[in-house]
Amino acid sequence: MKTVVVIGALGMMGQAALSGLTRHKVVTASRSGKGCDFQVDITNKDSLRKLFESVGEFDAVVNTVGHCEYAPFQEMTSDQWATTIQSKMLGQINVVHVGLEYIKDGGSFTLISGILNMKPVPQAIADATTSGAIDTFVKCVAHELPRGIRINVVNPTVLEEAMDVYGDMLRGFQPVPGALVGKAFERSVDGFVTGQVLFVDA
Ligand SMILES: NC(=O)c1ccc[n+]([C@@H]2O[C@H](COP(=O)([O-])OP(=O)(O)OC[C@H]3O[C@@H](n4cnc5c(N)ncnc54)[C@H](OP(=O)(O)O)[C@@H]3O)[C@@H](O)[C@H]2O)c1
Structure with a gap:
């Protein structure tokens, strides 16, 4: 059994990830902290430091957070670009950069x-x-991680559980159940692969 920190655990993708991590000790976190063990903001490195110091020893981090703004390219504002980059790109890079200071030897990161x-x-x-x-x-970055630490990313299609939110935007997409996406998170945490994009598509 590993101790796995799951960030964004109560979101739709967080729930999918949790379905693949049932045999582990899971520590949950989100921006509001509601219903989770800890509060964290992945866009803030101090907040991430506080989270990892509070958790103590852990073997894996699964991040399912990445806020995105949606608009046609010609209408996208600089603020919308900045918000998306700060969360989905730099926020996840923060998780790895700060998490590396705390994660155990041979640990793993899984991003979304x-x-x-x-x-x-x-x-x-x-x-x-x-x-x-x-x-x-x-x-x-997999080539630069020290101490046998691994990193992978899960690249899923839309979840069945999210079709009421994204269905109109994703005409012609076949959704997949969260439990199937959970298997990809499980392969990342329990396997030995690193530097991989784990696609889950129908
Ligand atoms: N849903 C899908 O079908 C699907 C498919 C492929 C990829 N994805 C990707 O998966 C990611 C998550 O999507 P989702 O559908 O799970 O979204 P969601 O249901 O809206 O959940 C978002 C989660 O992220 C947390 N969060 C947001 N900003 C945060 C921050 N700065 N720091 C820490 N936690 C934060 C929220 O916490 P609070 O509730 O506490 O604010 C919530 O737990 C997105 O990048 C999305 O593009 C989703």
């Missing part, structure tokens, strides 16, 4: 991207761009 960098749709340019950035970050 999303299928829209492979299958673009209107309105989702910021999500697609930052998902692509995170896929690249993971493939490249």
Whole structure:
């Protein structure tokens, strides 16, 4: 059994991740902290330090947080780009940069991207761009991680549980159950792969 810190645990993707981590000791966190063990803001490195110091020893971090703004490219404001980059891209990079100071030898990080960098749709340019950035970050930074620490990213298509939110934007997409996406998180945490983009598509 490993101790796994799951950030964004009560979100739709967090719930999918938890379904694959049932045999581990899970410590949960989110921005509001509601219903979770801890509060954290991944856009703030001090907040992440406080989280990891409070948790104590842990073997893995699973981050399912990455807020994205949606608009047609020509209407996207600088603020919308900045918000998305601060959360989905830099926020996740913060998780790894700060988490490295605390995670155990042989530990692992698992991040979140999303299928829209492979299958673009209107309105989702910021999500697609930052998902692509995170896929690249993971493939490249894996070579620089010390102490046998691994890193992977789960790149799923839309969840069945999220179709009421994203269904209109994702016409022609076949959703997958959260439990299937949970298996990819499980492979990342329990396996030996590193630097991998774990696609889950229908
Ligand atoms: N849903 C899908 O079908 C799907 C498919 C592929 C990829 N994704 C990607 O998965 C990620 C999560 O999506 P979701 O659908 O799970 O969203 P969600 O249901 O809205 O959940 C978001 C979670 O993130 C937390 N959060 C937001 N900002 C945070 C911050 N700065 N620091 C810490 N926690 C923060 C929220 O906490 P509070 O509630 O406490 O604020 C909540 O737990 C996104 O990047 C999305 O693109 C989603």
